Amino acid sequence: MPPRFFVDSPLNSQEPGGADLPLPASAARHVQVLRLQPGSPVTLFDGSGHEWQAEVSAMGRSEVRVHLQARQLVQRELTHEVTLAVVMPANDRMDGLVEKATELGVACIQPLMSERSVLRLNGERADKKVAHWSGVAIAACEQSGRTKVPKIAPIKTLAAWMAELPVQTSEQRRWLLSPTAAQSLKALNEVAAKSTSVLSGPEGGLSPAEEQLARSNGFLAAQLGPRILRADTAPLAVLGWLALQSL
Incomplete structure (x- = not known):
């Protein structure tokens, strides 16, 4: 399989077979x-949902040029959008969470800070x-x-993010992961929706x-079973479960 590269500029204006x-x-x-x-051969994509088959046409010290050969629309996304609103875990665990969540098909990750956050970031950091x-x-x-x-959204406090949430519609589900919740995730998943937001807390909950x-903003609490999962494991477990539901 040819190596794949992201191009951070729109490729739709480029015609296959045109200029390098x-x-x-x-x-x-x-x-x-x-x-x-x-x-x-290489494969290029620009985030629009298309892939371009191309080949390297010229190599220089600081520049590489490619020749576009064909374009195709590819569907590898989940059947509905999932947002992970995650109070950031400590010790660089967020890197692994972002990587695995992307592989599993997340549409948006909202990094948050809460009362019990260990990792706190502001401004340039x-x-x-x-x-x-x-x-x-x-x-x-x-x-x-x-x-x-x-999308990796800007870091916000939990309260600020809650204050900016739009009015919830019937096509949007909001789930809160809580080990003390009475109902299971399976019960919440019985209600169909086009998008799901999953809120997960920090190490101390x-x-x-x-x-x-x-809860006052429409989040329904659910627990993930008898074991306590790490702050970076719990949202990934839910996302993986949702991804399997869409197969």
Whole structure:
């Protein structure tokens, strides 16, 4: 299978068989690291849902050019959109969460801070982390075959994010992961929807006041069984379960 590269500019305006196209610096570096040569096949995508089959046409010290050959629309997304609203786990576990969630088909990841957060990021540090996680998501798309890159939203406090939520419609589900909830995830999944938002807390869990705030904004609480999962495991378990439901 040819290596896949994300191109951060629209390719729809480029006609297959037309002029050669210079790759952005990040993709060009990957081509050079792989030691591809003119004539080597590659696959490009720009986040629109299309893939372009292409081949390397020229290699330079700082520039790599490719020749587009064919375009096709590819469907590898989940049947409905899933947003993971995750109070950020500590110790760089967020990197792995973003990577695995992208592979499993998440549409959006909303990093949050709560009362019991260990990891707290603001200002320039927060912006750099979001940019880093976006890069992790792009790399996971290149590896997994996805043609749409999930959105990594700006870091917010849980309260600020709740305050900005739009009015919930009948086509939107909102789930709160809570080990003390009375009902199971299976019971919540019996209600069909076009999108699902899953809220998951930090290592120490959400506070009672935060859980009540979530419930007042339409989140239904569910537990994932008798075992307590890590802050980075629980949302991935739900996402994987939802992904299997869509097969």
